[in-house]
Amino acid sequence: MQRTNFGDMACSIARTLDVIGEPWSPLVLRDIWVGMNRFDQIQADLGISRKVLTERLGHLVEHGVLEKHAYDNRPRYEYVLTEKGRELVDVLMVMVGWGDKWLAGEAGPPVLYRHHACGEIGRVDLRCSHCGEPMHADDIDVQPGPGAAPEPASAG
Amino acid sequence: MQRTNFGDMACSIARTLDVIGEPWSPLVLRDIWVGMNRFDQIQADLGISRKVLTERLGHLVEHGVLEKHAYDNRPRYEYVLTEKGRELVDVLMVMVGWGDKWLAGEAGPPVLYRHHACGEIGRVDLRCSHCGEPMHADDIDVQPGPGAAPEPASAG
């Protein structure tokens, strides 16, 4: 719906929302991430309208997050994550972490992550790329970068 | 448009989207995070309709992400992040990281983060809570957790 164009704002959050901010887009991405690569699979899993799914897949392909590959002589396609798309999954993983902690309730988290490197169940943790210490909202100061908007303050 | 209710899905992504998935919500959160705590400030900064801003602030308060505080004898309020809300900012920080890398272009990132712990400009990095090694989409296997849905596989 998003009539306002977020992509033009000098803010990486708004720009990212321009790519996956529309309703259903993150869930479409999730499905493809976990191996549901075909139109009807995703449609059935999410219960999304076919019209909207068509629109979302097109949008994600257009933005280079997905690629559409033919897998048959017939007109059959599957959608796969690009490198850009796989890195976008980072955002989903952090959403899962937050949802698990604050919204899962009694039942506990719906899924668990087994980390290849250590073989254990783990959660994702945010750390500073420079020093490796935890990095959260209160651990940083936000300051203008090279691509900051000229006058009206905006927050990246 | 009679949105499908994401909050009822057995998926922490969908549940998180139920809280901040609506258009504008992440940008409202961002504004409050960087210190724009008042209705008219946010409205002017984002160019959002006042009606929608009212609705979004109410929704975020209702879900415990924001608190509404009177700051005057007059009916004046400011919105502040709760602990739950501050942790939600993690999601925004990762969105910023992705947007900076893939969408910022020539101009470079609109904002920079200075990390209190080390004093340096840093980005946020995802690591395994168990072993501390990098943790991204390809570094994990997803498996059902205690709160998984009974039959239809869901990923989240």
Next chain:
DNA sequence: CATTGTGAGTTCCCTCAGGGAACCCCAAAT
């Protein structure tokens, strides 16, 4: 050959959410 099946969309109508602008309420300040 005609029929059936299937994945991947299109098309159509209906309702409801977002945009925009005007309006309202309350408590200072003048």
Next chain:
DNA sequence: ATTTGGGGTTCCCTGAGGGAACTCACAATG
């Protein structure tokens, strides 16, 4: 008494999402 300003409401209009039916290209089947 009137103005100002923050914090919303109310109104109408447009357009996006839901849902279901329809289409299209090809393969397999009888």
